Amino acid sequence: MTHAEGGAQDVVLRTTGLSKTFAGTTVLRNANLEVRRGEVHALLGGNGSGKSTLIKLLAGVYRADAGGRIEVQGVCADADEWSPSMARSGGLHFVHQDPAVFGALTVAENLAIGRGFVCTATGRVNWPATRRRTAQILERFSLDVSPDTLVAELRPADRTMLAIARALQDQEGAHDGVLVLDEPTASLPAWEVEILLAALRKYAAAGQTIVYVSHRLSEVLELADRVTVLRDGAQVATRETRNLTEEQLVELIVGRGLDRVFPERSERVSNDVVLSVRGLIAGPLRGIDLDLHRGEILGVAGLLGSGRSALLRALFGDLLMTAGQIQLAGQAYRPSRPARAMKAGIAMVPEDRGTEALFGSLSVRENLSASVVARYWARARLQHRREHLDARSLVEAYDVRPASDQSIAGTLSGGNQQKIVMARWLRRDPLVLLLDEPTQGVDVQARADIYEHVRRAVAAGTAVLLVTSDFEELAHVADRAVVVREGRVAAEVSGAELDPHRLTELSYLFKETTA
Amino acid sequence: MTTTTNRRPTSGEAAAVPPRGRPELLGFLEKYALAVLFVLLCLYFSMSGATAGTFPTMANLRNVLGSESVIAVAALASIVPLTCGQFDLSVGAVIGLASIVTGSAAATHHLPVIVAVFLGILSGAVIGTFNGWLVAHRGVNALIATLGTSTLVAGLVSLYTKNQILSVGIPDSLINLGSGQTLGVPRTLYALVLVAALVYYLLRHTPYGRYLASVGASPTSARLVGLNVSRMILSSFVLSGALSGVAGVLLLARAGTANPQVGPGFTLAALSAAFLGATAIRPGTFNVMGTLLGVLFVAVSVNGLVLAGAADWVEPTFNGAALLVAVTLSTAIARRRAGRT
Numbered sequence: 001m002t003h004a005e006g007g008a009q010d011v012v013l014r015t016t017g018l019s020k021t022f023a024g025t026t027v028l029r030n031a032n033l034e035v036r037r038g039e040v041h042a043l044l045g046g047n048g049s050g051k052s053t054l055i056k057l058l059a060g061v062y063r064a065d066a067g068g069r070i071e072v073q074g075v076c077a078d079a080d081e082w083s084p085s086m087a088r089s090g091g092l093h094f095v096h097q098d099p100a101v102f103g104a105l106t107v108a109e110n111l112a113i114g115r116g117f118v119c120t121a122t123g124r125v126n127w128p129a130t131r132r133r134t135a136q137i138l139e140r141f142s143l144d145v146s147p148d149t150l151v152a153e154l155r156p157a158d159r160t161m162l163a164i165a166r167a168l169q170d171q172e173g174a175h176d177g178v179l180v181l182d183e184p185t186a187s188l189p190a191w192e193v194e195i196l197l198a199a200l201r202k203y204a205a206a207g208q209t210i211v212y213v214s215h216r217l218s219e220v221l222e223l224a225d226r227v228t229v230l231r232d233g234a235q236v237a238t239r240e241t242r243n244l245t246e247e248q249l250v251e252l253i254v255g256r257g258l259d260r261v262f263p264e265r266s267e268r269v270s271n272d273v274v275l276s277v278r279g280l281i282a283g284p285l286r287g288i289d290l291d292l293h294r295g296e297i298l299g300v301a302g303l304l305g306s307g308r309s310a311l312l313r314a315l316f317g318d319l320l321m322t323a324g325q326i327q328l329a330g331q332a333y334r335p336s337r338p339a340r341a342m343k344a345g346i347a348m349v350p351e352d353r354g355t356e357a358l359f360g361s362l363s364v365r366e367n368l369s370a371s372v373v374a375r376y377w378a379r380a381r382l383q384h385r386r387e388h389l390d391a392r393s394l395v396e397a398y399d400v401r402p403a404s405d406q407s408i409a410g411t412l413s414g415g416n417q418q419k420i421v422m423a424r425w426l427r428r429d430p431l432v433l434l435l436d437e438p439t440q441g442v443d444v445q446a447r448a449d450i451y452e453h454v455r456r457a458v459a460a461g462t463a464v465l466l467v468t469s470d471f472e473e474l475a476h477v478a479d480r481a482v483v484v485r486e487g488r489v490a491a492e493v494s495g496a497e498l499d500p501h502r503l504t505e506l507s508y509l510f511k512e513t514t515a
Numbered sequence: 516m517t518t519t520t521n522r523r524p525t526s527g528e529a530a531a532v533p534p535r536g537r538p539e540l541l542g543f544l545e546k547y548a549l550a551v552l553f554v555l556l557c558l559y560f561s562m563s564g565a566t567a568g569t570f571p572t573m574a575n576l577r578n579v580l581g582s583e584s585v586i587a588v589a590a591l592a593s594i595v596p597l598t599c600g601q602f603d604l605s606v607g608a609v610i611g612l613a614s615i616v617t618g619s620a621a622a623t624h625h626l627p628v629i630v631a632v633f634l635g636i637l638s639g640a641v642i643g644t645f646n647g648w649l650v651a652h653r654g655v656n657a658l659i660a661t662l663g664t665s666t667l668v669a670g671l672v673s674l675y676t677k678n679q680i681l682s683v684g685i686p687d688s689l690i691n692l693g694s695g696q697t698l699g700v701p702r703t704l705y706a707l708v709l710v711a712a713l714v715y716y717l718l719r720h721t722p723y724g725r726y727l728a729s730v731g732a733s734p735t736s737a738r739l740v741g742l743n744v745s746r747m748i749l750s751s752f753v754l755s756g757a758l759s760g761v762a763g764v765l766l767l768a769r770a771g772t773a774n775p776q777v778g779p780g781f782t783l784a785a786l787s788a789a790f791l792g793a794t795a796i797r798p799g800t801f802n803v804m805g806t807l808l809g810v811l812f813v814a815v816s817v818n819g820l821v822l823a824g825a826a827d828w829v830e831p832t833f834n835g836a837a838l839l840v841a842v843t844l845s846t847a848i849a850r851r852r853a854g855r856t
Contacts, residue, residue: 337741338739348739355735357736359733362728362732371740373726377721377722381716381720382724
């Protein structure tokens with residue numbers, strides 16, 4: 001391994017012995033990152049490898065464990081004392097996947113919000129001067145838009161570039177600082193990615209130092225000079241990209257050799273198909289085919305933005321399908337609204353518990369019965385007593401704490417909230433249960449409880465479609481998994497092949513089939 | 516990138532102590548603070564020298580209860596959209612409209628009383644439908660939409676009436692409803708009890724009420740448990756409009772005249788009562804008993820102060836202050852209940 005010996009080179013950003021521990025679990029161990037002036041340095045790693053943690057430590061959002069050091073262009077401190085203001089004075093600029101620009105404001109206003117407006121002596125905004133300055137910045141960053149355009153009207157790549165320009169506009173020398181891009185292309189469509197990459201190449205050629213976090217290996221090889229790979233919180237290697245292939249990169253990320261890259265699709269012969277999807281097109285989905293069997297947990301693996309959540313929403317009628325056929329229990333099924341999907345026997349636990357599933361200000365009981373309110377309508381009134389009894393027994397069965405059906409749902413811990421949402425849907429004995437990140441932000445005990453209940457439902461015949469970005473969990477829980485990539489099912493694995501490394505490989509390796 | 520939560524939590528987190536229930540006493544105080552305050556207020560006005568002779572009399576009691584029915588019905592109308600998270604500022608204007616419609620249908624156009632009353636309530640429902648369409652289907656902010664219709668309706672009423680009070684020809688049966696008594700109780704109070712029972716039933720004892728509360732708590736979650744969010748919002752405005760229409764008919768009956776000027780003034784009083792009500796009985800929730808208590812509390816306060824010799828400024832000042840205190844309190848309660856302290 002050619003670990004970078006940056007001694008002779010001009011190092012702009014250096015971390016030594018950087019570690020981070022959450023509640024006894026080390027998520028980043030002894031990271032020694034070295035970024036040289038003027039290079040594009042990629043940071044790679046699978047889900048949970050620690051790269052997001054590393055970025056948040058650099059930004060000063062998380063506090064590192066004692067013992068490490070961070071140094072950026074002469075600003076240097078013990079890692080456990082590193083703060084956002086130090087990051088700023090060292091010239092670290094962060095642009096995240098969601099570029100956080102203001103759509104309702106103009107380009108000029110968006111730039112001015114980063115540094116303040118040019119004002120006249122009386123405190124009025126000096127618009128001509130602001131516009132002139134904006135034009136200069138736009139030229140410096142080769143952004144071909146007018147200062148007066150509303151940002152909402154820009155194409156996505158330009159919005160990201162605008163965020164970059166806003167972050168970098170104050171650098172004294174044109175390219176002094178370090179630009180940290182955290183998955184800037186994750187939510188961009190393919191053709192927009194090209195535009196952004198072209199711009200980044202231009203900045204890099206002009207000498208801008210860039211730290212680039214991405215899942216897309218082809219981009220990394222194209223753009224970066226060197227790459228640092230993290231796995232399970234440890235720094236695996238730092239390499240020049242010049243002689244690296246995509247396969248070698250995957251090997252570094254996954255941590256083992258690639259014997260069988262292309263799997264044979266397992267042909268599961270079964271005639272109890274509950275849900276069969278053919279050529280489903282909806283939102284980012286570009287033709288999904290899959291079969292789900294009675295009593296099966298089918299995992300859906302894929303990277304951020306691959307279309308895995310969209311698949312669930314389309315099946316639940318919350319995202320309108322534009323083409324394709326679905327058969328549910330032998331009947332043609334074309335969900336137009338969640339209510340229809342529910343009637344057909346489908347249940348969905350959405351990804352964002354706080355805003356999409358929970359009624360935070362209502363009681364646990366009301367949350368539990370949200371999916372079955374009409375069942376309590378008898379003799380011209382809601383049967384509160386029956387509802388209360390049912391809720392009590394659910395609270396007990398799911399071990400919700402505090403053990404009361406009258407507490408306000410928003411005050412419970414994440415794990416208990418999720419148990420309530422699970423109970424709400426499982427009490428309907430759904431034919432098909434769609435789970436989107438069901439254990440996100442949930443403690444270990446609750447996670448085990450949740451899967452215990454999923455298993456019980458499966459034993460009773462429910463079919464489950466499970467999306468989770470924790471591939472270890474997925475490999476553990478699912479009977480079979482499909483890998484979704486670019487809105488299509490790219491692979492299917494089962495049996496011995498179903499392990500987290502394999503899923504990571506497959507999520508990365510299938511080449512984009514550009515539209 | 517979407518979560519800041521630790522991906523691999525340990526058993527340390529599992530052992531996290533669940534939030535404790537509030538102590539019993541505090542919960543009791545929260546529920547009944549307004550009621551206790553109300554009783555104390557009544558006692559004070561009954562014993563204080565300035566009002567001891569005038570406040571605790573049957574005549575005064577009947578007067579307060581009789582005239583507050585209009586505000587109470589308006590307040591009950593406004594809690595329907597509030598339950599699903601929407602403001603209706605057109606309550607007052609609709610009261611004015613309905614009283615003019617009913618009055619002129621009966622007095623000017625000589626329609627049977629029952630038809631006139633029906634038209635008054637219908638006019639409220641129509642305005643409510645328009646509000647609901649703007650908010651639910653056009654995505655207009657409810658405050659702005661209902662403020663707009665409120666002003667528009669008041670303008671049209673003044674155009675139609677040329678700002679003249681309609682006092683001749685109001686049928687006796689209506690006036691009897693407004694000022695008469697049955698079993699010693701003002702008749703408007705019976706109408707109020709009817710409306711209160713209806714709203715209570717709808718909000719507490721039907722799936723519809725639960726759906727409204729769900730939409731109010733989280734529209735996205737409501738959509739993902741299969742609710743038709745826009746239909747809920749639209750219907751809440753229709754109900755609010757129709758009930759405001761009822762309040763308008765009561766106003767006409769009570770006053771014996773249809774005055775195009777008085778309607779809009781009821782909005783603020785109705786909202787004060789609704790928000791005061793959300794601090795009591797079922798704290799953090801708009802509820803019927805709390806709202807009625809809120810109406811009485813404001814009414815008795817103003818009545819006592821006026822009897823004590825305070826001037827015209829008392830009513831608006833007190834209403835405004837009550838609204839601010841109520842909104843602040845109920846927001847604080849709601850935030851705490853949602854765990855966002």
